[in-house]
Amino acid sequence: MHLQILLRRDQLRRWHHDLVAALDARPEVDEVTVAWVAGSPDPDPRLERLLRIDRALHRLPAGRWACIPPALLDAWSTDGDAVHDVTLDLAGTGRHDGARPLGLTFDGRPGEDALLNALLAGRLPVVAVVDRTDGRTVASGRPGSELPGLLPRALDDVLAGVVTIVVAAVADRDVRVDDEFDSATAYGAVRSWPRRVATTAAHAGVHALYRRLYRAPHWRVGWRFLDDGADDVLGLGSVTTTPWRRLPDDGYHFYADPFPVLREGRHHLFVEDFDHRVGRGVVSVVEMTPDGPAGTPRPVLERPYHLSYPWVGEDEGELWMVPESSAAGTLELYRAVAYPDRWEHAATLLQGAEISDATPFRHDGRWWMTATVRHGGSFSDTLHLWYAERLRGPWTPHSANPVLVDIAAARPAGRVVARDGQLLRPVQDGRSGYGAAIALAEITRLDNTAFEQRHVASIAPGGTWGGSRLHTLNRAGRLECIDGSARSPRIRRRPAAERT
DSSP, X not given: OEEEEEEOXXXXXXXXXXXXXXXXXXXXXXEEEEEEOOOSOOOOHHHHHHHHHHHHHHTOOOGGGSBXXXXXXXXXXXXXXXXXXXXXXXXXXXXXXTSEEEEEEETTEXXXXXXXXXXXXXXXXXXXXXXTXXXXXXXXXXXXXXXXXXXXXXXXXXXXXXXXXXXXXXXXXXXXXXXXXXXXXXXXXXXXXXXXXXXXXXXXXXXXXXXXXXXXXXXXXXXXEOOTTOOOHHHHSOSSSSOOEEOOOOSXXXXXXXXXXXXXXXXXXXXXXXXXXXXXXXXXXXXXXXXXXXXXXXXXXXXXXXXXXXXXEEETTEEEEEEEEGGGTEEEEEEEEETTTEEEEEEEEEESSOEEEEEEEEETXXXXXXXXXXXXXXXXXXXXXXXXXXXXXXXXXXXXOSOEEBTTTOSBOSOOEEETTEEEEEEEEOTTSTTSEEEXXXXXXXXXXXXXXXXXXXXXXXXXXOXXXXXXXXXXXXXXXXXXXXXXXXXXXXXXXXXX
C-alpha cells in the first residue's frame, strides 16, 4: 500500500508526526508520503488561547498539540505528484486524486475544532475514519483520558487514541465502538469565552485546594454477604439495593481492587493496599466473615514497584495471582506457596508494555486474557487480548489487537463470569473520569480472529453505595465486593479514647 497524507505546513502538530511515523512502521504500508496543501479555514484562535491558559494554570506542556516545524517531516514529504493507493486528508481539502479517500471525524464533524469543542462541552467524542467515497466508517473508537475535565491533558490523551484508530483503519482491522454518533447530541462552539476562562481558573484553584486538604485519590471497598438465592449486581445491574458495609482504613492507607476468594469454606479478600506516605501499593489479604473482616488487611506480596488489581484464580490444581505491575512494564504470575499468605514468582507472562488490569478467564477449553495497554495516552481505553493453553503461558496476542478503543467499555473491572449462557464482562466506564462508573458487557464473539461485545447495563454509584465513583465488581461464594471513592482529610481528629 502506498499512502499519502495531506497536511497544512502552517498547522503541523506533534500528533501528525506521531501518526506518520506509526503508519510508516506498519508492515502493510509500503510507502508513506506527506503532501503540503492549502486546506480548511484556520481554527478558531480563541481555542488556542484557552488551551494556553489551561496549560499555564495547571503547568502542563503542549504535548501532542504542540506546533512543530515542517522539517521534521522532510523524510516523508513530496510535491504531491507521487502515485498512491490511499489518501488520508487531514487538511480538509476533499481531494484524493483517484486514490481511496479517507477522512477523520469527531462526533461526525471534521477538523480539530470539532475535537476541541467536544472536549470543552464535557464529551469524549467518537473518532471515526471515514471512506469519503461512500461515507462508510472504516474504523471508530472513543479514546479517553483519566482526567477528561482537564482540557490539555484530555486533548493529549485523545490524540494518542486518534493515532491508534487511524493505524487500525489502515491495517484493515474492524475496530469500532458499539454506538455511533447521534446528531441530536452534537455540540456547537463555545458561546461564552470569558465564562469558560473563569471556569478554567476556578477549576485549577479548587483542585489545588482539595489536594491541600485531602489525600487523593482515596478509595474504599464495599462488601456484603448475600443470602442464598439473592440477586447480585450482575443479576440486577445495580448497586443500590442491599446495603454495603465498608472495609475500614486508617486514612493513611486505602484499599481498592477487591478480589474475594472462597476456599475450603472460608472467604479471603485480596486488595490493593496503598500507603499515601510511601506512594506505592502492595497486595494485602484479610479473612472475611458475615460479621466483618477478621482483623486488618496484611501484606502478602510486595515489590519495589506499585502493585494493584490482584486477580486470583485456579489452574492445574493450584492457586495463582496475576497482579497489575504496569509500573515495571511487566505482567507477572505468582503461585501460592502457603495460601493465603505466601506467594512466589512463577513467570513473567508479558513485558515491554504498560498493561492494566489483566483478567484471565476460561472459555472454550483455553485461557483468554483481557487487559488495556497504554499507547502513549490513556491507560484505560485500548483493549488487547491474549490466549494460552495454560495460565503459565506462553500467551499469544490476538491477531486483531487492539480489538477495541473505547474509554466507556475497554478496561476490565473484575472477573469475567459465565452465567445463563452469557459471558459477562464488568468494564470501567471512564467517560466522566477514572473509576467513575462501571458497565456490564456480554462477550458475543471470541475466537482467534475476532472479538465482539455488547453493552448490557450501566451501573453508577448511588443509593446504598455512596460516593461519586464505582470502580470494581467481584464475587466469590456469598461474598460480593465493589470499590469506589472516599475522602481522607489530611488533618484527622483523634478518637476520644486517644485524647484522654
